[in-house]
Amino acid sequence: MKSQRATDPRVSAAFAAIPRKGFLTDSERRYADKDRPLPIGHGQTNSQPTTVRNMLTLLDVRSGHRVLDVGSGSGWTTALLGHLTGPAGRVYGVELVPDLAEWGGRNLASLGMPWTSIQPAGPPAGQPAGDGVLGLPEHAPFDRILVSAEARKLPPALVDQLGGGGRMVIPVAGRLSVVDRDADGTVDVRRVGHYAFVPLR
Numbered sequence: 001m002k003s004q005r006a007t008d009p010r011v012s013a014a015f016a017a018i019p020r021k022g023f024l025t026d027s028e029r030r031y032a033d034k035d036r037p038l039p040i041g042h043g044q045t046n047s048q049p050t051t052v053r054n055m056l057t058l059l060d061v062r063s064g065h066r067v068l069d070v071g072s073g074s075g076w077t078t079a080l081l082g083h084l085t086g087p088a089g090r091v092y093g094v095e096l097v098p099d100l101a102e103w104g105g106r107n108l109a110s111l112g113m114p115w116t117s118i119q120p121a122g123p124p125a126g127q128p129a130g131d132g133v134l135g136l137p138e139h140a141p142f143d144r145i146l147v148s149a150e151a152r153k154l155p156p157a158l159v160d161q162l163g164g165g166g167r168m169v170i171p172v173a174g175r176l177s178v179v180d181r182d183a184d185g186t187v188d189v190r191r192v193g194h195y196a197f198v199p200l201r
């Protein structure tokens with residue numbers, strides 16, 4: 001189930017500026033206008049447009065923000081976030097599947113937004129590989145974090161990457177959650193609707 005909420009006009013402008021079809025495979029491009037998730041390979045999807053609109057409206061991204069996009073997949077959300085921050089901001093996409101990180105990075109690069117980038121998930125260059133690196137702690141703190149895969153519990157590692165006054169929108173156990181962190185580190189969590197997502201791994 002999903003709920004339709006009023007879309008922020010800035011989010012509508014981002015949707016108009018960043019067509020979804022540039023972030024789909026050749027065979028799925030003809031379905032770009034359909035309001036449903038579309039496969040991008042590796043068992044993953046380009047998210048349903050209504051869901052992305054709702055998440056970005058809740059995220060309330062402002063010009064100049066530093067933003068983390070966890071699960072950048074096709075690169076579409078990274079590009080939408082880049083439109084919302086504008087060139088004064090910085091958007092870091094991170095993707096677990098290396099092939100998708102590469103493909104999503106190419107899709108994104110075709111738009112010429114040098115304040116946006118996508119990198120594969122993992123430890124920073126030069127550090128040993130290991131499990132459990134979530135997000136991009138080396139680039140924290142972030143003003144906003146968007147997570148497009150569902151966590152079983154709210155991940156403290158991502159809450160830690162939010163700066164004071166920061167906000168994260170993340171699906172947790174079937175509910176979309178809005179996580180606000182204030183300047184003294186107090187964290188407030190609001191659950192706003194039921195959504196289905198691929199799992200955060």
Ligand SMILES: C[S@@+](CC[C@H](N)C(=O)[O-])C[C@H]1O[C@@H](n2cnc3c(N)ncnc32)[C@H](O)[C@@H]1O
Pocket residue numbers: 044045046047070071072073074075076077078094095096097100121134135148149198199200201
């Ligand atoms: C719904 S899909 C892609 C949505 C994407 N924002 C888009 O617009 O195409 C979610 C993505 O999250 C990725 N993912 C899952 N767990 C992750 C993690 N721990 N770190 C980074 N990416 C992850 C998956 O590989 C998948 O590509």
